[in-house]
């Protein structure tokens with residue numbers, strides 16, 4: 001990958017779903033996309049890289065579990081060594097391990113918190129000093145509508161995503177003097193591999209709660225992320241932008 005491009009964008013969990021669409025939306029001749037994933041197979045990641053290349057952009061991916069601090073540090077060190085800067089970080093990687101509160105296994109609680117909340121913390125800490133030196137940067141954290149509504153069966157997930165909102169607001173206050181904005185995007189029900197596995201009855205119940213009468217597409221979320229990362233959003237920080245078809249107002 002050439003190192004003379006202008007903008008460096010890092011997206012966690014870019015191999016499929018919302019992260020892939022964000023990577024595609026933000027790719028371009030003047031942008032380098034770096035993303036990670038954690039699964040054994042690199043097939044999805046390679047497909048994302050190919051889609052970006054076919055559209056005239058360039059991307060590089062690595063198998064890096066956001067829950068692993070050493071791996072995250074190595075990932076960002078490599079990017080900074082290669083490019084000398086990071087302009088945008090999108091903390092998109094996330095998982096669900098659903099179960100009712102009374103039955104939830106401790107390891108399922110811990111794993112979801114480690115990826116969804118601590119993973120974002122790990123990446124923000126790994127990138128903050130670079131952005132502070134630049135006196136510029138954009139951090140966008142992917143939370144969820146259920147962080148503010150609650151959702152039966154998702155104690156771990158809702159807690160992690162609500163925690164991410166608190167983390168976003170604190171980081172926004174701490175980093176604002178250095179010209180760095182930190183915002184959260186809160187999708188409702190988006191059509192991705194994460195939601196494809198839900199039972200039809202659950203999907204029907206979700207649809208009934210959406211005033212706009214359809215599930216969101218990954219593009220609906222990617223557009224908002226791209227806006228928050230753009231110069232046009234320079235006076236927006238510490239906000240949670242909802243993209244949910246009216247499911248939560």
Ligand code: NAP
Pocket residue numbers: 012013014015016017018019036037038039040064065066067091092093094095115142143144145186187188189190191192193194195
């Ligand atoms: P998805 O299709 O399951 O994709 C998740 C991405 O994150 C994949 O690239 C996955 O790759 C990666 N990932 C998972 N665990 C990781 C880890 N430990 N380290 C690094 N990467 C990891 O999910 P999605 O629906 O696109 O969701 C993306 C984000 O939006 C998540 O944070 C999710 O909570 C949030 N969200 C989604 C919806 C929705 O309706 N889909 C709604 C609200 C919020 P590997 O599996 O290879 O690791």
